[in-house]
Amino acid sequence: xxxxxxxxxxxxxxxxxxxxxxxxxxxxxxxxxxxxxxxxxxxxxxxxxxxxxxxxxxxxxxxxxxxxxxxxxxxxxxxxxxxxxxxxxxxxxxxxxxxxxxxxxxxxxxxxxxxxxxxxxxxxxxxxxxxxxxxxxxxxxxxxxxxxxxxxxxxxxxxxxxxxxxxxxxxxxxxxxxxxxxxxxxxxxxxxxxxxxxxxxxxxxxxxxxxxxxxxxxxxxxxxxxxxxxxxxxxxxxxxxxxxxxxx
DNA sequence: AAATGTCCCAACCGCAATTCA
DNA sequence: ATGAATTGCGGTTGGGACATT
Numbered sequence: 001x002x003x004x005x006x007x008x009x010x011x012x013x014x015x016x017x018x019x020x021x022x023x024x025x026x027x028x029x030x031x032x033x034x035x036x037x038x039x040x041x042x043x044x045x046x047x048x049x050x051x052x053x054x055x056x057x058x059x060x061x062x063x064x065x066x067x068x069x070x071x072x073x074x075x076x077x078x079x080x081x082x083x084x085x086x087x088x089x090x091x092x093x094x095x096x097x098x099x100x101x102x103x104x105x106x107x108x109x110x111x112x113x114x115x116x117x118x119x120x121x122x123x124x125x126x127x128x129x130x131x132x133x134x135x136x137x138x139x140x141x142x143x144x145x146x147x148x149x150x151x152x153x154x155x156x157x158x159x160x161x162x163x164x165x166x167x168x169x170x171x172x173x174x175x176x177x178x179x180x181x182x183x184x185x186x187x188x189x190x191x192x193x194x195x196x197x198x199x200x201x202x203x204x205x206x207x208x209x210x211x212x213x214x215x216x217x218x219x220x221x222x223x224x225x226x227x228x229x230x231x232x233x234x235x236x237x238x239x240x241x242x243x244x245x246x247x248x
Numbered sequence: 249a250a251a252t253g254t255c256c257c258a259a260c261c262g263c264a265a266t267t268c269a
Numbered sequence: 270a271t272g273a274a275t276t277g278c279g280g281t282t283g284g285g286a287c288a289t290t
Contacts, residue, residue, distance in 0.1 A: 015283090054276075058277095101278075102279090
């Protein structure tokens with residue numbers, strides 16, 4: 001069977017995503033959902049392949065995603081699950097709400113693997129000088145978490161967090177709200193809209209950093225670009241009828 | 249201060265699995 | 270039932286940031 005390449009290599013951007021691209025993708029997926037990643041970039045105005053868009057959304061832009069600052073409990077969970085599941089990162093990620101498989105995989109290779117190996121070596125030395133007991137791996141496997149999906153709450157697209165870390169809502173915020181947040185500075189304004197906006201975002205513990213949001217703010221065509229979504233989404237998205245608003 | 253090495257993360261790639269027509 | 274299209278997964282890599290010489 002001959003596969004058509006999922007990514008048409010010609011004329012498509014690769015590499016690091018720009019704030020502008022992030023915004024386009026976020027705005028489009030938030031408004032129209034993502035039923036067909038392959039066609040999405042075309043209608044979102046992105047020169048990326050669908051695969052790249054999906055990865056970016058799943059790992060960095062999707063609501064509720066957490067970045068960095070792993071807690072001790074999270075790291076313990078990763079180590080235990082890895083001991084029992086191996087490199088099944090997506091399964092491991094499903095037990096850590098807000099964490100992507102890619103990030104967990106990176107964190108494992110960059111930090112946890114070394115620590116785990118170091119601990120194993122240390123324990124082996126202790127084991128050699130003490131009466132017989134279980135190896136570190138065996139111990140971990142014995143007490144490893146049962147993977148039945150019931151003991152953890154998986155991250156859900158419905159648990160949207162606002163960029164400033166406000167409590168999750170059962171509903172996605174409207175794009176009008178987003179626009180209001182972007183275009184209306186706080187009452188106690190310093191007079192510099194960009195800085196005020198960044199100040200708000202700096203409280204954010206969530207995915208898109210204050211730095212990124214500041215950059216996003218500075219993209220002057222925001223309103224222009226968003227206008228079609230807010231007023232007549234049907235005219236912008238040919239799939240609108242099929243997809244429905246906020247479909248996840 | 250400059251050169252070199254190392255670490256870490258974002259993103260790409262290929263393949264397998266799943267869904268669709 | 271079959272083949273094509275699409276999605277999801279895990280391994281790998283490029284390059285920027287930071288540390289060391």
